[in-house]
Amino acid sequence: MRRLTYENARGERIVFYLSPILIESLTGIGEVDADLQGQKSPYQDGETHLDVILQPRFIDLEGSILKTDLKEMKAYRKYILRVCNPKLGLGKITLELDGDIKEIFGVLDGTPAFPERGRDVWQKFLITWKCPSPYWRDPNQTSESLQSYVGNFTLPFTLPFELGVSGSHTTLFNNGDIPASVRIDIQGPVTNPQILNKTNGQWLKVNRSIARNEILHIDTTEGRKRVEIYRNGRVYDVFGYLDYDSEWIKLDTGANEIEHIADAGDSNSLVAITWNSMYVGI
Structure with a gap:
């Protein structure tokens, strides 16, 4: 099972799972960039390792609104835009993956994107969160x-x-x-x-x-x-x-x-x- 719940600073929540808001692709939940810190002395081959600094985590979610009725589709678009508002600052992302539950805090890196539907029956969307701290947290203290x-x-x-x-x-x-x-x-x-x-x-x-x-x-x-x-x-x-x-x-x-x-x-x-x-x- 793969289910992501986002709760903004106002306490509004949205669940990305199956119907009606389907997760099609989710990246950035495991991998995160690292900055290797080192120093080099004169005439030294290579360098001396000092530390590793993890960069902020970026989580990208691609999905679809599984509604064919235009009125319902527009209502879900407005709902996603309302909850996933970058002006609200940090929100909480809770991820349930294969029986494991972890949470992290992130801010929207721009508003959600809704590509032109073209011949697609469903409305696709793309959401990106930037998590200043890259670490996932156990929700159970x-x-x-x-x-x-x-x-x-x-x-x-x-x-x-x-x-x-x-x-x-x-x-x-x-x-x-x-x-x-x-x-x-x-x-x-x-x-x-x-x-x-x-x-x-x-x-x-x-x-x-x-x-x-x-x-x-x-x-x-x-x-x-x-x-x-x-x-x-x-x-x-x-x-x-x-x-x-x-x-x-x-x-x-x-x-x-x-x-x-x-x-x-x-x-x-x-x-x-x-x-x-x-x-x-x-």
Whole structure:
């Protein structure tokens, strides 16, 4: 099975599958261009390899509107143009392929094209998305709790994890092909909380006291980095309290030993870490 769903920034969705909007060709879902980084010394044969940088991913979809009635055909053309509007910015592409489901964010590289029908019974179309990040993401996020306390506090937000009981350290496993950014939620009371990834040496610390009725939220995702406090249903920006030497920690591929420490309150606070595994292709 090959089914692609596109959801734009307004929450409007369109499904490309069989009838009435058929996928005829889909390219760019696996292959992506790479820029090989190297350096060359005087009189050196060849060069020294430094790194590989993946370029943005381009996904091309060719399909047909399986309607012969002119009125219905025009309605589906307008529907495709409305949902696949490049002025709306990034949207979410979800691909179901042979039982596997992955998602990626992309923007339309121009409006959808509708070639002249000529003698064709059906209306063909061509859509191209540019995905700034080339990596496919597992839509099912993984959450692990490090620590909790007993109390009657009611969360002001519906958080993407279950509050469980664990120790002050744990091992998290990233199934993806590349290091994964994380979302960290710490519920007070705690003073100057710090999260360490002992596997890769990265650490992150916030120099602030978190009250019992507060939740500290940290997102290390590129383009969405944030440090916030949730309190009484409101969100407060506390980015300035991030320790100067902190790193935007990630989970390496495979096992990661994670530890939570603090100047005070680490035995009473709750810590949860959430991530989505990332893949180079599907």
